Amino acid sequence: MQQLIFTNEVKDALAGLVAEMSPSGVYILTDTNTRTIGEELNSFGGKLITIGSGDECKTLESIAKVWEELSMSGATRHSVMINVGGGMITDLGGFAAASFKRGIRFINVPTTLLGAVDAAVGGKTGINFLNFKNEIGAFCPAEAVVISTRYFATLPAEELRSGFAEMLKHGLISDNETYRRLLNFDIAEADLEALLPLLEESVEVKKTIVEQDPREQGIRRALNLGHTAGHALETLALERNEPIAHGFAVAHGLLIEMVLSHLMVGFPSSELYPMAELLKRAYVPAPAITCDDYPHILELMSHDKKNTSASAINFTLLRSPGSVEIDQTASPKNIRIALDLYRDLLGL
Amino acid sequence: MQQLIFTNEVKDALAGLVAEMSPSGVYILTDTNTRTIGEELNSFGGKLITIGSGDECKTLESIAKVWEELSMSGATRHSVMINVGGGMITDLGGFAAASFKRGIRFINVPTTLLGAVDAAVGGKTGINFLNFKNEIGAFCPAEAVVISTRYFATLPAEELRSGFAEMLKHGLISDNETYRRLLNFDIAEADLEALLPLLEESVEVKKTIVEQDPREQGIRRALNLGHTAGHALETLALERNEPIAHGFAVAHGLLIEMVLSHLMVGFPSSELYPMAELLKRAYVPAPAITCDDYPHILELMSHDKKNTSASAINFTLLRSPGSVEIDQTASPKNIRIALDLYRDLLGL
DSSP, rough: EEEEOOOOOOOHHHHHHHHOOOOOOOEEEEEETHHHHHHHHHOOEEEEEEOOSSSSGGGGHHHHHHHHHHHHHTTOOOOEEEESSSSSHHHHHHHHHHHHHOEEEEEEEOHHHIIIIITTSSSSEEEEEEETEEEEEEOOOOEEEEEGGGGGGTHHHHOOOOOOHHHEEEHHHHHHHHHHHHHSOOOOOHHHHHHHHHHHHHHHHHHHHHOOOOOOOOOOGGTTHHHHHHHHHHHHHHHTTTOOOOOHHHHHHHHHHHHHHHHHOOGGGGGHHHHEEEEEEEESSSSOOOOGHHHHHHHHHHOOOOOOSSSSSSEEEEEEEEEEEEEEEEEHHHHHHHHHHHHHHTTT | OOEEEEEEEEHHHHHHHHHOOOOEEEEEEEEETTTHOOOOOHSSEEEEEOOSSSSOOOSHHHHHHHHHHHHHHOOOOHHHHHHHEEEHHHHHHHHHHBBBTOEEEEEEEEEHHHIIITTTTEEEEEEETTEEEEEEEOOOOOEEEEEEEETTTTHHHHHHHHHHHHHHHHHHHHHHHHHHHHHHHHHGGGOOHHHHHHHHHHHHHHHHHHHHTTSSSSSGGGGGTTTTHHHHHHHHHTTTOOOOOHHHHHHHHHHHHHHHHHHHHHHOOHHHHHHHHHHHSSSSSOOOOOOHHHHOOOOOOOTTTTOSSOOEEEEEEEEEEEEEEEEEEHHHHHHHHHHHHHHHHHTO
């Protein structure tokens, strides 16, 4: 299926992939932040296409610009696109490639930890539309993903922690040993050399799950751990004009859903404290929520697109690290108790 | 795979399909011409979405309108779209559904013969972009296609003949018996009751080929018979501001490629005359081409998106009815001779 290459020699790896695919043309998509990286990697005469950076550029207008550049420069069904950037670029570029002439091949080169561990692998592509995230898109995996930690050195520390939250999630749904290795890694003072093997392990967890269920009809929902609560926290913060990074919301969402797992399916309470300590060390400030916010948090959770009906709130829960229960419905009462205990654990 | 239902009781068939799928919502896409049909078929409280008619409305603007109506009326991943119309509606609606929330289910109800025999079945969806036909789209089959001849009675005679050209193509690539039955059917005075079984047979030919090769990497190219020459004639006519119907161009393209098949792979010359007679009876006026047009026709053929390189012109050829040779490269000289013989056969 999808080829994953873990290397810090990205330029050589890409040149090898392009030679192997012998495309009729190569197009390198970057945003304004990653254009220099795209130029450096271009040892094969590819054409650069650059769009604006940030989630606010993940639009129909941007993708139409990409399609136009492909069309006008004579790209064919046998061309290849290389997406160089964070999740915004690999999501948008993946959908641009998936839909151009009904699908051309593409390669992802994630330049952020969050992109490497999440967006670039697994075939979910798309753009935002109106006010809805990833409303328009396709399930379409990249031919190959080239993953390196070399681009992370210049990223803000916050971005690294944000991506690490998804790694924690992969550890939790995979097995206890993987999870413990992550708890022992100090993301606050990250050693990028030591991060690469952990990242490799983490991406393989995702790849294995996606291969079993590419279109998220069952076990892929394990990857939603932490995200029902996390998305609600993220939206709440956005509504208050105090946006928080996706991974920060997910990290806190993980603890909330671990508490809920304790209440509902017997997840050991002893596992809650190390995660709470990690959050207090690396994911501060915590979202400023009080019990007055609970009704709105519940409402936001009920709008999650993963729910099958408007009245039930769907969660992925854990019996223990590595033992996942998908499609669990929690009562508003249990969610309130979980939020209370979460706030206690963090001293909020 | 794709469920095909041949019936003139379309309303009942649709109601049954919707009940079986138990969607969270139903959206019926029509154009301004088919809106009344959409309203008649709506026995399940579906929401109607209507866009402009004609190929000039097969645009990004139209599909954005469809996405917007879906989003704003709360369509979910479990909603179903029903596309009621000709090839423009099933192509655009299919891509709208394939990309909304990364894919919702859809049903096609073709209302033209060309749509029934070609666009609605086989999963090619898309929109035009800039000046390129079907430049943006996806391979994504409808869950079900409900095919009836009842809507054809009110169509212009030209439309029926246009669709019949694709049926002739399916006969030619299928087997001699099927092809002979079509030659014996009088499309100029068509009996719609007698057409339904022939249509069923024809759609099954396409379905069988598509199932073997959904993404057109091999045998599906058999379906391109008549289309390399046909597209060139269609574009030439358009450039002269004397547009001809797609099916008329394909009918004439079939004869040109039958002649080329005779020259290159021994297709029997005796088969050329009945087709020429049919063209003279039902596909008039013939495209007004002279030998002065040959260089431009060759140029148009070389731009066909089915070609793998700019210098070779790719054809699907026939040894006999039912015996197909894909990926044949013809020399300019043979193409010129074929055009000469084609003009002789028609007395042009």
